[in-house]
Amino acid sequence: MGSDIYKGFVNVGKGQVHYRICGEGPPIILLHDSPRSSVLHLPLLKYFSKEFSAIAIDTPGYGNSTPLKKDEQLEIVDLANALSETILGFNLEKCPVYGFHTSSKILLEFAARHPNRVSLAIMDGLSLPDGDTDHDFIANYMRPFKITNSGSYLAEEWTRVRDFQRWFPWFLKSGKTRLLSNQRNMEFMHAYCMDLFMAGPHFSDAYAAAMRYKAAKVVPKVEAKSVFMARQDDVLYPFLDSLPKNLQANCSVERLSSDIEHWKLRLLELFRENSSSNSAKNFIPPNPLSNPLEGNLITKGYVRTKEGQVLIRRCGNGKKIPILFLHDLPGSSRGDEGFIKLLSKDRIVYAIDLPGCNDSDKIKESNPKKYIDSISQVITELNLEKIDLISAGISTSLAIKFSSLYPDKVNKIVLDGIILGNESYRNEISKNYLTDLKPKIDGSHLHACWHMIRDHSIQWPWYDGTKNAIRRIDPELDAMNIHARLVDTLKQWSNAYDPIKASFEINTEEILPKLKQSTLLIYGENDPKYSWVEKASSLINQCKTYNYCADKNALATNILSYLDDS
Known part of the structure; x- marks a missing residue:
C-alpha cells in the first residue's frame, strides 16, 4: 500500500463507515473531532504510515459514513457501540485507538465498555466540565443545520464556519471570547466547510452527545490501558487538572508541550509500544x-x-x-x-x-x-x-x-x-457549463454553485436566460438533492470541469x-x-x-x- 492514502468503506449493520488508510503493518485507528471528518487526519496518516496501517474513520453521520438511526437522540454510548462494530467490521480483535476532542469521549466510553477490544486508548483533549449540563449552551452552540428551499442556509452556515475560527463559543461574540489566532487560509476553510456540509443536519449528533456526556464519572471505571493527554496550546489542556485522582493502574496522564513534532513523535512511540507485531501485520480491509x-x-x-x-x-x-x-x-x-x-x-x-x-x-x-x-x-x-x-x-x-x-x-x-x-x-x-467555483472568503462560491445546480432543472443550458431555454416541465427542486449535488461538486471544485x-x-x-x-x-x-x-x-x-x-x-x-x- 505504501505511502499513498486510499479511501474505503466497511459494512457496519445496515450502513457503512467510510475511512482513509495509509501504510502497511499493524493497524491503528484515528478518530476525528466534530464536525470534521477523516480529512482532519491526512497529515497523521502519512506520518504513521511508515510503520502502521493507519486508519482514520468518519464517525457515523460525518464525512461519508451512514448516520446512526434511532428514535431518540443519540448519546455517546451509541457512538461507542458503533465504534466497536466498526472495528469488528475490519475483522480486527483489538488495536490502538486515538481520539481527539469530541471523539475522545467516544473512545472513553468504548474503552470502558469494551476493555478487551482496545490495546491502547489515547484520549487527546478530553473535556471534563463541572456542574450540570447546560442545555441552553448546547442549544445555542448546536443551532440546527437546516437545508432550505431558498438556499438561505448557505450564508448562515458559511458565517458559522468562519465564526468557529474566531470566537469560542462561536455564538458569544465579545472581546473575551475572541480567539487570538491568525485567520485560517482558504484551503482549511473550504475543507472545514465541506465537512460541515457533508454532516449537514447530522452535524450535531456526536457534537451535542459529547457535550451532554459526563466523562468524569466514567474515567475512574476504565480498565483498558489508557493515556489522557493534551498539548499546552490546546484550549482543553486545563482539563487535565480535572481528571480524577483515582485512575486505574493502566491509566496515565501526559502533559505535552505545544511542539507539534514532539506530539507526533510521542504518539508514534505509544503506538509502537502497544501494537502487536504479529496481530494483523499484513492488514487488508474487506471489500464491501x-x-x-x-x-x-x-x-x-x-x-x-x-x-x-x-x-x-x-x-x-x-x-x-x-x-x-x-x-x-x-x-x-x-x-x-x-x-x-x-x-x-x-x-x-x-x-x-x-x-x-x-x-x-x-x-x-x-x-x-x-x-x-x-x-x-x-x-x-x-x-x-x-x-x-x-x-x-x-x-x-x-x-x-x-x-x-x-x-x-x-x-x-x-x-x-x-x-x-x-x-x-x-x-x-x-x-459556459460550469460557474466559477473557486472558494472565496465571502462565501459567494456556494451561492453560485447552488444556483447553477438549481437552474439545471429550470432552463437548458442552465446559463441561458432566453425564453427558448425554458424547460416547460415540473422542475426537480428538492432541497436535499440540490445540497447533495452541491457538496459533491464542490469537494473537488478545481477538477469539476475536467469530465x-x-x-x-x-x-x-x-x-x-x-x-x-x-x-x-x-x-x-x-x-x-x-x-x-x-x-x-x-x-x-x-x-x-x-x-x-x-x-x-x-x-x-x-x-x-x-x-x-x-
Missing part, C-alpha cells in the same frame, strides 16, 4: 462491493484504476446482465440513488462517480481517452463480462464513445439527454451511425434539454425512444422492459 449490504440498500466501495480510485455504488442482485450507470455532470451518482434502486429489482446496478467527481480521484491528464480507459478498468476490476449502459446528460457522450470502442462489452445503451452539435456549438456550451470538457470534446454525431448496439433515447416534450433526440434517432441504426413524463417509477419500468426485450 464483493459482500454487499443485504436488501435494497446501496453499498459503496472503491475500485482502483491506473489513475486512482473510483467510487462505486452497488445495488441489487440477480443473474440478468448488470447495469452500469453514468451520472450527469457536475456532481455524482448520489442524487440518483433512488432511481438506481428502481433499476435493481432483478439485476445488479453499478453506478460510477466519474473521476474528479465527489470522492473519485482526478485524472492527471484529462481527455476523453483517459475517462474511457477508467470506465473500462472499472468494468474489468468488477469482473463484468457484459453490461447494459445507462447514462444521463453530459456523460452520454462518454457512454457513446465507450460503446463504440468496446462493442463486445456493451449489450444495450440507454441515453437520457443526448447532446450533439458541431465543434463550435460544443465548445460554446463547454466553456465536462472531456465529454464535449467527443463528436457524438460522427460515432452514432457506427454504433452496433440497440439504443433507447429518453426525451421530454417541450424541453430544450432533449432538442437533439430527433436527430440522434435518425443517425442510430437500432433506436427506440421513450417520452419521459417526470415519473421515475414509469421510467425505470420502461427501461427494464427495453433491456429485457430480445
Whole structure:
C-alpha cells in the first residue's frame, strides 16, 4: 500500500463507515473531532504510515459514513457501540485507538465498555466540565443545520464556519471570547466547510452527545490501558487538572508541550509500544462491493484504476446482465440513488462517480481517452463480462464513445439527454457549463454553485436566460438533492470541469451511425434539454425512444422492459 492514502468503506449493520488508510503493518485507528471528518487526519496518516496501517474513520453521520438511526437522540454510548462494530467490521480483535476532542469521549466510553477490544486508548483533549449540563449552551452552540428551499442556509452556515475560527463559543461574540489566532487560509476553510456540509443536519449528533456526556464519572471505571493527554496550546489542556485522582493502574496522564513534532513523535512511540507485531501485520480491509449490504440498500466501495480510485455504488442482485450507470455532470451518482434502486429489482446496478467527481480521484491528464480507459478498468476490476449502459446528460457522450470502442462489452445503451452539435456549438456550451467555483472568503462560491445546480432543472443550458431555454416541465427542486449535488461538486471544485470538457470534446454525431448496439433515447416534450433526440434517432441504426413524463417509477419500468426485450 505504501505511502499513498486510499479511501474505503466497511459494512457496519445496515450502513457503512467510510475511512482513509495509509501504510502497511499493524493497524491503528484515528478518530476525528466534530464536525470534521477523516480529512482532519491526512497529515497523521502519512506520518504513521511508515510503520502502521493507519486508519482514520468518519464517525457515523460525518464525512461519508451512514448516520446512526434511532428514535431518540443519540448519546455517546451509541457512538461507542458503533465504534466497536466498526472495528469488528475490519475483522480486527483489538488495536490502538486515538481520539481527539469530541471523539475522545467516544473512545472513553468504548474503552470502558469494551476493555478487551482496545490495546491502547489515547484520549487527546478530553473535556471534563463541572456542574450540570447546560442545555441552553448546547442549544445555542448546536443551532440546527437546516437545508432550505431558498438556499438561505448557505450564508448562515458559511458565517458559522468562519465564526468557529474566531470566537469560542462561536455564538458569544465579545472581546473575551475572541480567539487570538491568525485567520485560517482558504484551503482549511473550504475543507472545514465541506465537512460541515457533508454532516449537514447530522452535524450535531456526536457534537451535542459529547457535550451532554459526563466523562468524569466514567474515567475512574476504565480498565483498558489508557493515556489522557493534551498539548499546552490546546484550549482543553486545563482539563487535565480535572481528571480524577483515582485512575486505574493502566491509566496515565501526559502533559505535552505545544511542539507539534514532539506530539507526533510521542504518539508514534505509544503506538509502537502497544501494537502487536504479529496481530494483523499484513492488514487488508474487506471489500464491501464483493459482500454487499443485504436488501435494497446501496453499498459503496472503491475500485482502483491506473489513475486512482473510483467510487462505486452497488445495488441489487440477480443473474440478468448488470447495469452500469453514468451520472450527469457536475456532481455524482448520489442524487440518483433512488432511481438506481428502481433499476435493481432483478439485476445488479453499478453506478460510477466519474473521476474528479465527489470522492473519485482526478485524472492527471484529462481527455476523453483517459475517462474511457477508467470506465473500462472499472468494468474489468468488477469482473463484468457484459453490461447494459445507462447514462444521463453530459456523460452520454462518454457512454457513446465507450460503446463504440468496446462493442463486445456493451449489450444495450440507454441515453437520457443526448447532446450533439458541431465543434463550435460544443465548445460554446463547454466553456459556459460550469460557474466559477473557486472558494472565496465571502462565501459567494456556494451561492453560485447552488444556483447553477438549481437552474439545471429550470432552463437548458442552465446559463441561458432566453425564453427558448425554458424547460416547460415540473422542475426537480428538492432541497436535499440540490445540497447533495452541491457538496459533491464542490469537494473537488478545481477538477469539476475536467469530465465536462472531456465529454464535449467527443463528436457524438460522427460515432452514432457506427454504433452496433440497440439504443433507447429518453426525451421530454417541450424541453430544450432533449432538442437533439430527433436527430440522434435518425443517425442510430437500432433506436427506440421513450417520452419521459417526470415519473421515475414509469421510467425505470420502461427501461427494464427495453433491456429485457430480445
